[in-house]
Amino acid sequence: MPYKYIGRKTDFKGKTLWEIVGNLKNFGVGRVVVRSMMERYPEPSYFRILKVEPLQCPQVQSVDNLRKVRVLVEKTFRGMTFPKPVTIERASYKTDYRLLSKDEEEEYCKKVLPKEVQVYPNTMDFPPLLQEYIIREKKTKGEDTDVELKLDIVYNKNHNSNSVRIAKDGEIPTVTFDINMRKLPSISLYKNVKM
Amino acid sequence: MLRLLSNLRLFQPVSLHNHQTVRWARKPRKPRWMPTAKSKMFKIPERIKYPEEENKEVLRLFNNYRTAMKSIKQYLTNRYNVQLQAKSDTEQLKKAFEEDFARCSSINDKWNEQIRKEREVRIAKELQEEIEFSKNRKAEVLRQRAEELEQAEEIVRKEKQAVASLITPEQLDEVIERAINNPVDYNFAIDLDGNRIYGRETMSADAVKAKQ
Known part of the structure; x- marks a missing residue:
């Protein structure tokens, strides 16, 4: 009787890592494996297999832990190769791996140019109502109202990315941060919107 | 504001x-705690x-x-x-902080002094208790030793008495002779009152004991 699977559709596409590695000569050391989850990014992400170890039969067996294998790989994520090898064990059971054929490897693993650095602004305009409020407050205190009001932007300091940074003094930011949406981005979504 | x-x-x-x-905004819907409807059980949403x-x-x-x-x-x-x-007036803040610190420090010193006195009294009392306990313990140990000695001597005294009735190799033949001549009968009869009447054919155990 054919199996009929019921349930949500999965985003995974491919085989488990053991299914691939177990069928290869020398357990596929030197070959390249990709995860379909990582293929959503424009830059290439792939694993080059360095070493394969089978695992002990687990005491409490389940569908998930029976299909695992420990594989040491050189990981490249979005075009950036990790300096140290990475072990795949916990995620090895996921049916999301695909083996690259040898003639495909060179084309797939081509190096990408580093992304252009986006420079974010330090300040932005106040929201109109708040700006009006501040100006009035200044007037009542008799302070100078001619100075242009700018709001200091608070960014997430933990964000660790090489392609994003905050503008230094006098630098022109490449990303505009317009709170009042004076100009809409030129995309098809806003084609028929008139400001 | x-x-x-x-x-x-x-x-x-x-x-x-x-x-x-x-999320959960549509009005006429089933409550969240109800199970999936039977008709929707195997429906896989796109x-x-x-x-x-x-x-x-x-x-x-x-x-x-x-x-x-x-x-x-x-x-x-x-x-x-x-x-x-x-925070703008740092001088005043600093002064206020120092005043507050001095006040807290004086209170702390007072507490420390009070606790020191209590501690000294407590330690003296504890020392006294320790000495008392040790004395009692020493007396108890001495008493126990004396008792043990007394018990040991009692045992020795009893053993010395028992030596007199021991069977020596010289007496052995005589004792065997006596035992053969006086066989003991442990059988007994019981009368209506429950008294045991020893001895059926030979001498009763009581009689033997009495004789010995």
């Missing part, structure tokens, strides 16, 4: 994007795919919104927070 904040709406082009997440452009734009807008709100919050905090305002 609060009213101003609540009225403050950053520009969000709600009508511009197509998808909008609505996975919705949004245009990439729209996804990007929604993400950008949302990121901008959060950054803007964070910035405004920070501004208002810096501007109106009472604690931050007071």
Whole structure:
């Protein structure tokens, strides 16, 4: 009787890592494996297999832990190769791996140019109502109202990315941060919107 | 200020994007604690795919919104927070801090002095108790030793008495002769009152004991 699977559709596409590695000569050391989850990014992400170890039969067996294998790989994520090898064990059971054929490897693993650095602004305009409020407050205190009001932007300091940074003094930011949406981005979504 | 904040709406082009997440908002629906309807049990909903452009734009807008709100919050905090305002007069703050510290320190010293007195009294009392305990313990140990000695001597005395009735090799023949001549009969009869009457054919055990 054919199996009929019921349930949500999965985003995974491919085989488990053991299914691939177990069928290869020398357990596929030197070959390249990709995860379909990582293929959503424009830059290439792939694993080059360095070493394969089978695992002990687990005491409490389940569908998930029976299909695992420990594989040491050189990981490249979005075009950036990790300096140290990475072990795949916990995620090895996921049916999301695909083996690259040898003639495909060179084309797939081509190096990408580093992304252009986006420079974010330090300040932005106040929201109109708040700006009006501040100006009035200044007037009542008799302070100078001619100075242009700018709001200091608070960014997430933990964000660790090489392609994003905050503008230094006098630098022109490449990303505009317009709170009042004076100009809409030129995309098809806003084609028929008139400001 | 609060009213101003609540009225403050950053520009969000709600009508511009197509998808909008609505959770538990539809009115005529089954309660959340009810199980999946039988007719919907095996229904697999299609996975919705949004245009990439729209996804990007929604993400950008949302990121901008959060950054803007964070910035405004920070501004208002810096501007109106009472604690931050007071920091301007550092001299006064320092003086107030020192006064407060001196006050706290004097209270602390007072407590320390009080606790020191209590501690000394307590330690003296504990020492006295320890000495008393040791004395009692020593007396108890001495008493126990004396008792043990007494018991040992009692045993020795009893053994010395018993030596007189021991069977020596010289007496052995005589004793065997006596035992053969006086066989003991352990059988007994019971009368109606429950008395035991020993001896059926030979001498009774009592009689033997009495003879010995």
